[in-house]
Amino acid sequence: MGKQILIIDDEISIQETLSAILEDEGFSPLCASSAEEGIEILEETNIDLLLLDIWLGDNMDGLTALEKIKEIHSLPVIMISGHGTIETAVQATRKGAFDFIEKPLSYDKIILAITNGLRFAQLEEENKILRSKAKKSVQLTGESQVIRELRAQIERVAPTDAWVLIRGDHGTGKELVAQSIHDQSQANAKPMVEVNCAAIPEELIESELFGHEKGSFTGAHSSKRGKFDLADGGILFLDEIGDMSLKTQAKILRILQEQKFERVGGHKTISVNVRVLAATNKNLEEEIEKGNFRADLFWRLNVVPIHVPSLGERLDDIPLLVQELMEGFSSRGLGKKEFSKSALKVMCTHSWPGNVRELRNFIERMVIMCPADTISGEDVSLFLSPTAAAIPPAEHSGARRAYQATSFKEAKKCFEQEYLQQKLTENNGNISQTAERVGMERSHLHKKLKSLEIVQ
Secondary structure, rough: OOOOEEEEEEEEEEHHHHHHHHHOOEEEEEEOOOOOHHHHHHHHHHOOOEEEOOOOOOOOOOHHHHHHHHOOOOOOOOEEOOOOOOOOHHHHHHHHOOEEEOOOOOOOHHHHHHHHHHHHHHHHHHHHHHHHHHHHOOOOOOOHHHHHHHHHHHHHHHOOOOOEEOOOOOOOOOHHHHHHHHHHHOOOOEEEEEEEEOOHHHHHHHHHHHHEEOOOOOOOOOOOEEEHHHHHOEEEEEEOOHOOOHHHHHHHHHHHHOOOOOEEEEOOEEEEEEEEEEOOOHHHHHHHOOOOOHHHHHHHOOOOEEEEEOOHHHHHHHHHHHHHHHOOOOOOOOOEEEOOOHHHHHHHHOOOHOOOOOOOOHHHHHHHHHOOOEEEEEHHHOOOOOHHHHOOHHHHHHHHHHHHHOOHHHHHHHHHHHHHHHHHHOOOHHHHHHHHHOOOOHHHHHHHHHHHOOOO
């Protein structure tokens, strides 16, 4: 059945004409001769779009009906009038009408207005879903004491302009903490500009952070704004700050102190007002002692330090995390399964050195590999034995396959398959990012993944 379109018009001839047009275009028309009748239909039927006459021969005119309908329903409304004026059209638009068409009705105008109205409604629905997902994504899942304390810290620091240094192991959710701070900050109307300091080559990081002018280097065919420029008036998130070279640290420090910079190849000084959030999994105090990180940069960033606890520090949160992750996998079409109490109990005895990232990978593996709708404690134990607590399950599985291989060549292949599959999963399938993380050329990694039949 096509999209259902309601026609509210007191002229039977108009109803018949519009119905014929809509049926020819594959829509399902419904008709009402009064506003009251139309409102009743809206309450009982799922209508996708409304065609509403302004001049109705009853107690309620079209503009009054539009106001009442918009209070309850969010569908697009196209107004129709045989005596249209600019003032009437403006009034209808202010009351929430999507479009305004004058009689005599044009076939092409009607179809164009309806098509645009339905497309607009679809985009609005998609935006609602995206906003809902985005809002959900910045919620810190868990009710353990350490998570409650973390949420309290975020609530205190987020509304201020204070800079924050977020510290924690790989996979603990440092980026999620940064997103939560941004969501509760005064700059939440602007996007948070993110920079992965470990993923940008040193020779390009100045251009990435400060921007460049046209012709400043080979390949600079046009001017480009940098991350600092884009974050003006908002938040800049420097992820993996501990992996930045000393040369770049010196330049970053000057910009952070002065809030002024020049684009690569430029001479104009640009002033910005940027709040900085930084994150690292490294012990920066040790890196300072080794000479790998500048002490003055550390003290500039470390205004409000926030520690993100490891999963091992909040094992009580595993049931809630499993539930949330399962909902995500289910929405991706991986099926809906449940972890039994015994399964959750076994999972709560594991140390989870890979933290929430390891938990996510493990759950996805269980959902795919376990045929039953309910995953038992025995199922979990097969993939997550107590002796495997020191290493991620994927690596343990790869090691077991490798030891069972009949030749060194086969053992090597088993290890490479498991290792690269794990790294690819950690980087959300991004081959370029995986190549950087494992220290391989992208083209070489792609060939290796094809030879191992990991990608097509």
